[in-house]
Structures are given as structure tokens and as C-alpha cells.
Amino acid sequence: MNVPSAWYLILAAVLFGIGATGLLVRRNVLVMFMCIELMLNAVNLTFVTFARMLNDVGGQVDVFFVLVVAAAEVVVGLSIIVAMFRRRAAATADDIHGLKG
Template identity: 60%
Template sequence: MTVPYSWVMALSAAIFVIGVAGVLLRRNVLVMFMSIELMLNAVNLAFVALARRLGSMDGQVIVFFVMTVAAAEAAVGLGIIISMFRNRETVNADELNLLRW
């Protein structure tokens, strides 16, 4: 018995929403960053499931690109976090309000 692809999409949606909740609820910048990775992975799962359903390789290639962009994003984002921590000695998003109007 095979898996209905809507189930895979539902799993992807659930993981995505957990990632959204993480960004909204947590104040630690690093954990917010991890939640973003969670959202990227949820979308990757949807891409793979739909590629399987359509029988094409294009979705998997997109996943490959998403992975690359996530690596670049992690490198730059963690650099920003290190630089921010050096200047402000905190990773709490509420205390990083220098740009707040």
C-alpha cells in the first residue's frame, strides 16, 4: 500500500507551521534561525513529493538549489549573529532594537 501524496503534503505543512511558530514564539536569534531551516526543509519535502507524483526530476533539482541557498544563508546569517553578539553581547531578538524606529 502506497502513501497518499496528500499525506506527505500534510506532513510538510505541519513541519512548516512548526517552523513559523518557532520564528514567532522564540526570542533566541539562533533558534529562530533553526526554525527557518525547518521551514526550508518542509518545502523541500513538498517538492520531492510532487516531483515523485509528476514523475519528473525538476523538483529534486529545485531541492538541490534550495539546499545551496540554505548553506549560503546559514553562512551569512551566522556571521551576522556573531558580529551582533560581539557588539551587543546578546542573542535575544528583543534586545537587538538598534534599528527600531
């Protein structure tokens, strides 16, 4: 018995909501980054579900590109965090206020 696509879409929406909440709640920069990964994975799950629903391979190709972009994003983001920590040992987003007037 097949699981209806709606169940996957609801699961993806809930995962996206949890990721968005985490991004707003947490103040540790690394954990905020992990929450972005959660949201990206929710979107990947939606893409795969629609690919199956519409019988279109394009959705799965999109997930492939999302994976590549996520990898590049993690590399650049983490090197920004390392460079930031090197200037001052700041673990939370509140400590990044160098541009504050």
C-alpha cells in the first residue's frame, strides 16, 4: 500500500517549520547553520515527493543541485565562522555587531 504524497509534504512542512523556529530561537552560530541544513532537507524531501507525484525526473535533478549548493554553502559559511572566531572568541550571533552604528 502506497503512502499518499500529502503525508510526505506535511512531514516536509513540519521539518521546515522546526528548522525555521530553530534558526530564530538559537543564538549559537553553528547551530543556526544546522537549522538551515534542516530547512534545505525539508525542501529536498518536497522535491522528491513532487518528482514521484508528477512522474518527472526534473525534481530529482533539482535535489542534486541543492546538494551541491548546500556543500558549497557549508564550506564558505564555516570558513566565515572560523575567520570570525579567530578575531574574537564569540559563540553567539549577538556578538557579531561590528557593523552596528
